[in-house]
Amino acid sequence: MAAPERSTAAAKTGLIDRVGPHLPSPFEGDQEAAWIEVIRKMDEVYADLLRYETDLEEKNTALEEAQAFISSVIESVSDILIVCDRNGVVLQVNPAAVRLLGSPADALLARSLGELVDPADRAHIDALLRAPSAAETVALEIRFVTATGLSDLYAINGATRSDPAGARVGTVLTGRPIGELRRAYEALHTAHSELQRAQRQLVEQEKMASLGRLVAGVAHELNNPISFIYGNIHTLERYRERMSAYLTAIHHGADPAEVDRLRRELKIDALLADYASLIEGTLEGAMRVSDVVKNLRRLSFPKSGETLRVDVDRVVRTAARWAARAKPGHVALDFDIAPDVAVIGNEGQFHQIIVNLVDNALDAVRGQTEPRIEIAAKRHGGDVVITVADNGAGFADGLIDKIFEPFFTTKPVGEGTGLGLWISYGIAREHGGTLAASNRPGGGAVFTLTLAAA
Ligand SMILES: Nc1ncnc2c1ncn2[C@@H]1O[C@H](COP(=O)(O)OP(=O)(O)O)[C@@H](O)[C@H]1O
Ligand SMILES: [Mg+2]
Known part of the structure; x- marks a missing residue:
């Protein structure tokens, strides 16, 4: 063995x-x-x-x-972390939560989660503990009760904690303060609203400014026929006095020699010959006034958004003349408008574009020896193309990209708002049209407005 x-x-x-x-x-x-x-x-x-x-x-x-x-x-996570059981009893907290709540971890364990949050937020916590599905993460904004009072606002995510079999055993809360973020957001929001208000105010200012230009233009436009009528009425009054003296002598039985003398002295024949043209001139003046008023009414009466057939020739001429009248100095206006062109749109807004373009052109040609603005309109397929060209200095390099931006202006403060072209561009686009700018080969600027033909 x-x-x-x-x-x-x-x-x-x-x-x-x-x-x-x-x-x-x-x-x-x-x-x-x-x-x-x-x-x-x-x-x-x-x-x-x-x-x-x-x-x-x-x-x-x-x-x-x-x-x-x-x-x-867990300890190095800067977010707070609180783990609860199914009933919301705290099982674990991380140092960030301990720091926030201001009590030692031991003192927090076994407390109910509801006790740790602002009473106003307890209903949210209850809802969170009853979160419907395990897959769902609930987002809340709550405040905690800390040793020194209520905390800042915290953004909390609550996720369901499950056992290996998938049964719900509790909730895990993570969160971070958003008070600072919220305040920054509110400050941003306020700043944004203020900016919007300032922008609206400036747009209003520009509208007032263009209304001012319009009123100045209209005033000059009316001045001419009205002073004409005024002069004629004065002459008619003098004629009436002479006529009255002459007729009174006849009615009192003056002898033919006396009547003849008076007739020559009072220039009765010339007076009678002048009557017709005086009255005709006065009527013409009154008609000019009436036309201006009619044009004004057309501008102010269309309801906003109302689109009608707009006679290009009439509106372009009126707008350009009124714009030119509103500024001192003489500028040659040259019109080349094809007969019977019309566009579909809002007459007041169409007028406003032309006033803005002519107003800019007038500024651009100031100081030129022979200032000239050429305005043309013609049909081009289904469109009407209107150009406003000047013999000013044109655009400096890189400027064309900026001129349609709101508030872009090269004019001194008080003279330019930088909104005229921006508003005009917006109107053209609202009408389904376009507005573009370029330098003319021979110098000067040209704006091209394209709108659908009526
Ligand atoms: N016909 C023009 N020729 C040269 N520059 C122009 C012309 N029209 C407009 N501009 C430029 O575009 C800028 C913006 O025009 P606009 O929006 O009407 O504002 P504003 O006239 O108040 O400056 C002007 O300041 C000017 O620099
Ligand atoms: Mg302008």
């Missing part, structure tokens, strides 16, 4: 000694073999045990490392 191998387990139990060669073996035959088998098994079990222990130690080390990693992550 082979001697059993000495093994650690056998040595520890001292069995080997007892089966040593000096003593008579208490076992015989099969019995001894059974014992050896038992010892061998024990050795195996012991070896397994040792292996398991090493494994366990390794796993434990890994577990500790993982836990340390998770803790370090």
Whole structure:
């Protein structure tokens, strides 16, 4: 029989000694073999045990490392983190939450989440704890009750915590302060509203300014026929006096020689010959006044958005003349308007574009030796193309891209608002048309307005 191998387990139990060669073996035959088998098994079990222990130690080390990693992550997170069970009882908080709430972590554990938030927000917290589905994240804005009173506003995300089987076991809250962000946003919002208000005010100012130009133009336009009528009426009054003196003499039975003398002295024949043209001139003046008033009414009466057939020739001439009248100095206006062209649109707005373009052209030609503005209109397929060209300095390099921007102006403060072209561009676009600018080959600027033909 082979001697059993000495093994650690056998040595520890001292069995080997007892089966040593000096003593008579208490076992015989099969019995001894059974014992050896038992010892061998024990050795195996012991070896397994040792292996398991090493494994366990390794796993434990890994577990500790993982836990340390998770803790370090949780602690370094600047957002607050609160973990609750299904009933909203706090199970864990991170240092950020401890700092916010101002009590030690131990004092927070086992408290109810509802107690930690502003009473006004408790209903939100209850709803969060009852969040319908595990997949859903609930976003809230709440304040916490801290050691020093209510906290700033916090944006909170609440996510459901589930067990491996997917059953809901609680809620995890993460959050960060948004008070600062909210205040910044509100400041931004206020600034934006103020800007919008300022912009509206400036647009109103520009409208008032163009109304001012319109009124000045109309005043000059009316001045001419009215002074004409005024002069004629004065002459008619003098004629009436002479006529009255002449007729009174006749009615009092003056002799023919006397009547003849008076007739020559009072220039009765010339007076009679002049009557017709005086009255005709006065009527013409009155008609001019009436035309101006009619044009004005057309500008002011269309309801906003009302589109009608607009006679290009009449509106372009009136607008250009009125704009020119509103500014001092003489500028040659040259019209080349094809007969019977009309566009569909709002007459007042169409008039406003032409006034703006002519007004700019008048500024551009100021100081030129022979200031000239050429206005043309013609049909081009289904469109009417209107051009306003001047012999000013044109646009400097890179300027054309900017002139349609609101508030872009190269004019001194008080003279330019930089809104005329922006408003005109907007009107053209609202009418489905376009407004473009370019330099003329021979110098000066040209604006091209394209609108759908009526
Ligand atoms: N006919 C033109 N010739 C040269 N520059 C022009 C002409 N029309 C407009 N501009 C330029 O475009 C700018 C913007 O015009 P606009 O929007 O009408 O504002 P504003 O006339 O108040 O300056 C003007 O300041 C000027 O620099
Ligand atoms: Mg302008």
